[in-house]
Amino acid sequence: MNFGEFNDPQAAPGGGAARAFPCTLMQERLWSLHEKNVPRGLNVAMRWLVNGPLSSATTEGALQALVRRHEVLRTSFREIDGRLAQIVSLACQIRLRDIDLSFLSADEGAARAEEMARTEAVEPIDPGQAPLMRATLLRLAPDRAVLLLTFHAMVVDGWSTGLLTGEFRAAAHAIDAGATPDISEPEIQFADYALWEKELLASDALDESRSYWRHRLRDATGTEVPPDHSSTDRRSGSNHIVSVLLRDDLSRAIEGFARQQNVTLYSLAVAALALMLRRVTGDPEIVVGSQVANREDPAAEALVGPTVNSITLRLPVDENAGLHAFVASVAGSVHEALKHQRLPFEIAEGFARRRDGTPLHAINLVVHRSYSGTAETERDGSGGFNLVSLPSCSSGSQWPLNFYMIGRDEGWRLSCEADAGLYDLETAQGLLEAWRKCLEALATSADGRVADCPALQAISPPAGENDASIPFHNPARQVVRFHEGGSRTPVIMLNNVSVYYPLAQQLGEDRPFIDVQLFHPTGPLELPPHDFEVFAAYAIRFIRWAQPKGPYILGGHCIYGTLAIEAARQLQRRGEKVLLVALFDSWAPGYREDMSPRDKKLRKRRLGMKTYGERLAQYRRGEIGLNEIARKPILRRLGLLGPDPEPEQPLGEWFDTYLRAAAVRYRPSPYDGDVVLFRSQETLRGRLFDELMGWGPLVAGNLKKVEVSSAHLDMFREQPAAHIASVIRGMLAGKEAR
Known part of the structure; x- marks a missing residue:
């Protein structure tokens, strides 16, 4: 028909x-x-x-x-x-x-x-x-x-x-x-x-809105507050709902501030939510969803039916900006989004290049006065009865986190509705209180830098896992994919795109391979000292952007192997399954640092002798002259010759320096999972160079060591990569079959 x-x-x-x-x-x-x-x-x-x-x-x-x-x-x-x-x-x-x-x-x-x-x-x-x-x-x-x-x-x-x-x-x-x-x-x-919408979408009336959302949502990543529990198989029909009624004086202050700044209460609520999420997640850009009535046509004002539409709010949060300037910036972003609210979200969301399972709107905001009217309008004096609106009961939420700001007779009420399968009640309560504090800070604080506002400084991310001071920018620029059409569990490696390519090829086209470049391409950046766990949490944000749900296979070369195992530990705490962690010439944290002074000295001497032997071999091959291995070292020891000019720093070395400094202080508990350690021939052996590179006491699961016939920097050339790929395939065969 x-x-x-x-x-x-x-x-x-x-x-x-x-x-x-x-x-x-x-x-x-x-x-x-x-x-x-x-x-x-x-x-x-x-x-x-x-x-x-x-x-x-x-x-x-x-x-x-x-x-x-x-x-x-x-x-x-x-x-x-x-x-x-x-x-x-x-x-x-x-x-x-x-x-x-x-x-x-x-x-x-x-x-x-x-x-x-x-x-x-x-x-x-x-x-x-x-x-x-x-x-x-x-x-x-x-x-x-x-x-x-x-x-x-x-x-x-x-x-x-x-x-x-x-x-x-x-x-x-x-x-x-x-x-x-x-x-x-x-x-x-x-x-x-419905027929009008069909005709509207077939016309060119929304071309400008299509262009706006296509540009606005390009590479947009929905903000997510890390859940307390696994995002797999935990979503249920039950929610935690917590609410707080704003004090009369605070409600008046908020409304007065909005009038003073010439912004809507909606924009102010959005700004407060963005500030809160910036503090909690550390993301410099906040992306959330919100609903609009979508009844700009006067004929639609009296229409009964679901015209509501969702819009996406993409909000950069610069903590060096002034509070008032930040509110004005958010209001401008909201105004632009509302100008294009007619394009159905079902079309607009297609412009965001998201991977399967990654919602554009993991967090939602609803702001309005009670649709059911007020006590004054409902007690109109006619008839024998009157109706007084009561707060509605939740039917559940389509979003993991849903924030409300509803104006009722008793004042403005803030609520947070959280998926009980993902978030604990205490988390929902903490997020709601943090949102309230941000709203109060914007309305009552003197203008000044966002970063300097005392009320906002009191809002901090969970210790060690979501630090705001490692900038997380556009992940699409730092994640490289191979074999995207493969059907098997992806392998995710940290930080060596070109080096890992032969291994990706050897693993085969049915195995997706993802490399995460952790240093930002616009660096170097100045970072304050961080715990190693913070760097791992930063890595997880890229990992989960690339692959939102487990099971995971992680790996890394040298210090990045240690980072991979800490990321695996944190993913396990979130309820995710990690099939395997692959370490490539990675020394266990604390193995060298906790040696006795005498052993440290002996170990350093052996490493020095090894370096001298390598330089001597270069001389015998004619790659360097006698001047380099004899005359210059003597003159430097006598103080008659300065050091050679520093070579140009490799791309990303600045990030490695911060990571190594954090690793010196890092002392983890044993990791309860399976680990494979690939050890090159170049690494020294003996009492001061443990066969398991110090990982024995730090792996509670199965730890397997595999010797690789290569130098440290050549582990991923074609021949050793083929051997490594064969081992990984064998270890995963049984795990993926289960």
Whole structure:
């Protein structure tokens, strides 16, 4: 069959009582989530306190009037010829559940009503069966009740619930007065809106917005607060929700500051969230999602249906900027994004070159005044009852972290909703309090550098794992991929792109190979002293950008092998699985540093003799003259000759220097995982040069040593790389089969 056009709706299969229309892109996305059995965020749950008499017949009659008036409340969904359609029925019956709790004490009744409201909010609604709504009246006393209305997000959004609240109240008052409620058809129905969107997207009207989002989202990486638990197989239907009501004086200060700076409260809330996430994650650029009503057309203001759209806010946070300048910058970014809000997010997100499993919006922000009105507007004095909006219960969230700032009668309320499978309650509480502090700091602090604000300095990342002072810029410039089409678990190596290439080739095209260059290409940068664990956490941010979920295979040459094993340790703590860590001529931390002074001296002497022997071999091959190995060293010892000019520093050597300094202080506990140590022929042997390079006491899992017939810097040439690849394939064969 063909889908209906504006004035030519087609009958749905089965005849007579229904018509089929195309769906919006957002409806198609929500349907996809339903099909994937995603247990969160697909309901819109509202509740009101009813003061005064409200009968079951009046309630059901008023709801039936809403269903008759708005087609979207008579709509169900199913696929027709492989495409999702919204099926509008000509009639649809709503059934009210009327539950008496008045036999309970006031406290028991309120507790039971709260419990039932929470259960009702998360109970799935079948989008294939109209109406996509449920109504429950919980009677606490003869003149006091709680009304619960729960809709599927495919038929209403927050704005719609505000419209429906007013219409319900008017319809119920009319019924109580013996009059007929208004069931006249609105100016446009949601099916018209869906058809209009289809025409809009087929035109060139949004070309400027497409260009804006294509440029804005190029190489964008969604900000993520590292979870307390593994991101694999842990997402559940349960969430932690924590809230705080802002003090009256703080609310007034925030509103006054926004007026003074000529910015919206929305922009101010975004700026505070960006500051908080900058402090917590260390990311210099914050990328989050947010929702807009998307009702710029006046005709859409009275439309019941899900017009809401998501936008992406990409916000650089410069801690050297002034507080007021930062707020103005964020407001400018928000303004630009809102100018292009009409392009559906389902199209815009395609412009972000993300890898599978990496959400562009891992963190979301919602800011608005209560859609359900205020106590003043709802207590309008007409009829025998009034409605007072109550905070809605969560139906779950489509995002791991969702932040709200909602204006209600009692003031501005901040909330943080966190996936309980990923984040502990304490984490959600800490993030919420940090957001509040940032909002207060922006509104009440004297202007000055962001970095110098005392209130912000009190907000710090988790110790050792998310330090803000190692800049994390565009990861796409520092991650190199080979064999992207391979089906096996990727091998991730740290910091030697050209050196590792032969190993990538030897491992084969079915094995994706990823190299992470940790030093930033615009360096050298000046870094303060860091613990080694901080460098590993910095590496993990690149690792998880390249491969968001485990299992992981990590490796590194020399000092970067040590970094790889610490990164593996931290990934394990986050619940991720690490199949193997490969070390290439990597000395264990503390092995050399903790030797006795005498052994250190002996070891240094042996290394000096080795270096002299190598120089002598160069002389015999004619590569250097006698002057280099005899005359110059004697003159330098006598102080008659200065050192040779420093050779040009290899690219990235500045980063290696910082890393080695941190490794000197690094003393880890044993790593509980499998490790393979590849040792070149060049490394010395003997009592001061342990066969396992000091790793024996530091690996609690299986530790295997493999001799490689090569020099230290030649381990990845074709012949030794072939041997290394063969060993790695053999060790992984059993692990990947399980």
